[in-house]
Amino acid sequence: MLAELATRGLDPLDTVVVLTEQVVDRVRHDPVVRGGTRLLNDAAVTVRHGAAHYQFAEQSVAARLRDAAAAGALRDGIDVAVLARQIATLMAGHNLICERSDTLDELPARVTAMWDTLLPLITTEDWLVTHRTRT
Numbered sequence: 001m002l003a004e005l006a007t008r009g010l011d012p013l014d015t016v017v018v019l020t021e022q023v024v025d026r027v028r029h030d031p032v033v034r035g036g037t038r039l040l041n042d043a044a045v046t047v048r049h050g051a052a053h054y055q056f057a058e059q060s061v062a063a064r065l066r067d068a069a070a071a072g073a074l075r076d077g078i079d080v081a082v083l084a085r086q087i088a089t090l091m092a093g094h095n096l097i098c099e100r101s102d103t104l105d106e107l108p109a110r111v112t113a114m115w116d117t118l119l120p121l122i123t124t125e126d127w128l129v130t131h132r133t134r135t
Contacts, residue, residue, distance in 0.1 A: 013064070028107060
């Protein structure tokens with residue numbers, strides 16, 4: 001997904017938003033991804049293997065957030081590492097809640113609401129205005 005997104009010419013923060021949307025789509029429609037996600041939360045999976053997945057997610061998001069900060073898209077004072085962790089945690093949490101409550105069809109709306117809440121808090125006004133005209 002990251003390689004494909006790199007070819008689309010999105011700014012770094014839009015890349016993070018679209019990435020989460022693609023993750024949601026794959027979790028909902030790709031049985032291999034859905035099974036892999038379920039395994040991550042299985043007690044039989046070692047902590048090391050589960051941690052590697054979530055660390056990769058945080059690091060991937062953090063890299064794009066650092067680029068977004070350098071491009072002036074994030075508000076001053078945003079701790080990119082903390083924000084990346086929060087995004088990964090929110091995504092995992094929404095997925096787990098939807099999976100456990102058999103409401104996976106609600107996952108896209110949950111992630112949209114997540115971004116509707118986060119973006120005004122973390123982005124510059126200029127970026128937010130431009131983002132809203134693109135979506």
